[in-house]
Amino acid sequence: MAELKEIFCQDKAISILQRAFAADKVPHAYIFAGLDGIGKFKTARQWAKLLLCKSPSIKNNFADSCGRCQSCLLFEAGSHPDFNLVYKELLEFTKNGKGKDPPIDFPIDVIREFVVEKVSVKPVLSQRKVFIITEAEKMDIEPQNALLKTLEEPPDFCSIILICTSLEKLLPTTRSRCQTIRFSPVSEDRIIKKLEQMGMSENQAKYFARFSQGSIGFACHLAQIELxxxxxxxxxxxxxxxxxxxxxxxxxxxxxxxxxxxxxxxxxxxxxxxxxxxxxxxxxxxxxxxxxxxxxxxxxxxxxxxxxxxxxxxxxxxxxxxxxxxxxxxxxxxxxxxxxxxxxxxxxxxxxxxxxxxxxxxxxxxxxxxxxxxxxxxxxxxxx
Ligand SMILES: [Zn+2]
Structure with a gap:
């Protein structure tokens, strides 16, 4: 079972989250920014799991989900009622989206129906309610504007995380309402090591590490295909x-x-x-x-x-x-x-x-x- 402490190479980002958690000052909205495949989504998921957990464990000043409470078990089973993963392909589950092709941009209807209309409904199991919005850089002006009021005055129990590969695609008004955490590319050496552990030869590991330019997730995907x-x-x-x-x-x-x-x-x-x-x-x-x-x-x-x-x-x-x-x-x-x-x-x-x-x-x-x-x-x- 995955936990926050198991996330690879994002110590800086995680320590910012830990400080907020320890001070009981978790911002209502975050932007996790950085390249694809460097752990933004994994961190967001584990962070959500911690925020929802009924009895978080704290060891050496590091808070993590317990992995055993009802909340953690439901979270891992993918059926936590207070966890909302919002992605553009939800379009087909919107009122008017049935039969539509998978969208290229982030549709406003998904933001309206899966975020805006849901934020004010109280959590049913945990103290909080968490929304992760993936590929936020694909939101045009309209969906971002639709989200604005929610980002400005979210209910106290609400946490929203926007996952974003290019910050400049987000409007200044969106950015100013969120705390941005930047995720850095992973070093070449660490990626090489990881690919070698997966069974890749030294030469190939070095090539794929350089090719993926710090995106360890991308490098691992390519290695999986290769191997x-x-x-x-x-x-x-x-x-x-x-x-x-x-x-x-x-x-x-x-x-x-x-x-x-x-x-x-x-x-x-x-x-x-x-x-x-x-x-x-x-x-x-x-x-x-x-x-x-x-x-x-x-x-x-x-x-x-x-x-x-x-x-x-x-x-x-x-x-x-x-x-x-x-x-x-x-x-x-x-x-x-x-x-x-x-x-x-x-x-x-x-x-x-x-x-x-x-x-x-x-x-x-x-x-x-x-x-x-x-x-x-x-x-x-x-x-x-
Ligand atoms: Zn738990």
Whole structure:
């Protein structure tokens, strides 16, 4: 059974929470801010469990849930009546949401029906009532405004936690009504250690740690995909994607990319992405298929960005701290092909492609445009 003290590498954030708890001055609204996959949600859940617990234990000035009371047991069983996990996919359970597709942005109806209308109802089991709102950065102006009054004057028994990857997406009015706790990226060494414990070789662990840039959750997800064993009883599920091989292939093909091959390569990248998504979906059934597909496309785009970033860095300082340290010869070739300024432009273009993925632009088009663009600029470069 998980507890607050078991959360990895977020000592600073947790000590801020502990101080508030010890002083009995828990703010009504928090923003937990930081990258995806560094423990914000886990911390929020364990914090909620502690706030709801009937007899918290306090050892060495560290408060934690007891894990045994009725509240803790119901919390772990996912049926605590005073705990509200609010996420955008609840749309289909709103009054007018039946049959609607999983949303990209955070729908105002979810905020209205699952937060605003529920906050004033008294808790039934615990002293408090806790709301965790995930992906708060996907709330537009309207849902944020709908939440404002609740954040301003919540009932005394109410605690709201907004989980957010980019603070700048939240309105100043939202931010000023909450206490923000920043979660830091996890150090490369700790991630490497964790991946090695999972069974990854030293080289691969180092690569995935650098690639995930401090997001230990993301690194572990990728490691799970990489390390999965085929299930001999189920041949229908198809071959397992090998991420590390895939990234090597992608970088190889970017280095030798020719305009005439761009469309075919786009198709291959899409196939790889779909393979990864299919398997990823099996590991994570809480996320919609559409969101898993988007994530998978983004992994492919991030691999391209990592290669271009390395090429840019290499072009400037011959840096040895490359993400793709294991393919340094390829990065050198790429650096010879793109001058640093040009690599920077291509990185910006690839980030734009990432935004298109979020905006649900046709995926084939995104990959085709991107690869044609990468190939075209090379021709210009050569002719100069
Ligand atoms: Zn308890």
């Amino acid at each position: 999965a064993e085929p299930d001999p009883t189920d041949a229908k599920k198809g071959p397992l994607p090998k991420l590390y091989e895939t990234k090597k292939e992608i970088i190889d093909s970017i280095v030798s990319l020719k305009y005439a091959d761009s469309l075919e390569l786009a198709e291959q990248f899409l196939d790889k992405s779909r393979e990864i998504a299919k398997f990823w979906g099996r590991l994570d059934d809480a996320t919609s298929t559409k969101d898993i597909n988007r994530r998978s496309h983004k992994v492919i785009l991030q691999i391209i960005i990592s290669a271009l970033t390395d090429a840019m860095k290499f072009g400037i300082v011959k840096s040895q701290d490359l993400i793709n340290f294991d393919q340094q010869d390829k990065i050198e070739n790429l650096a010879a092909r793109f001058a640093p300024e040009q690599a920077a432009e291509k990185i910006a273009d690839t980030y734009k492609s990432m935004q298109w993925v979020d905006a649900s632009v046709n995926e084939r088009l995104i990959f085709e445009q991107l690869l044609l663009n990468l190939a075209v600029s090379d021709i210009i470069n050569v002719s100069q």
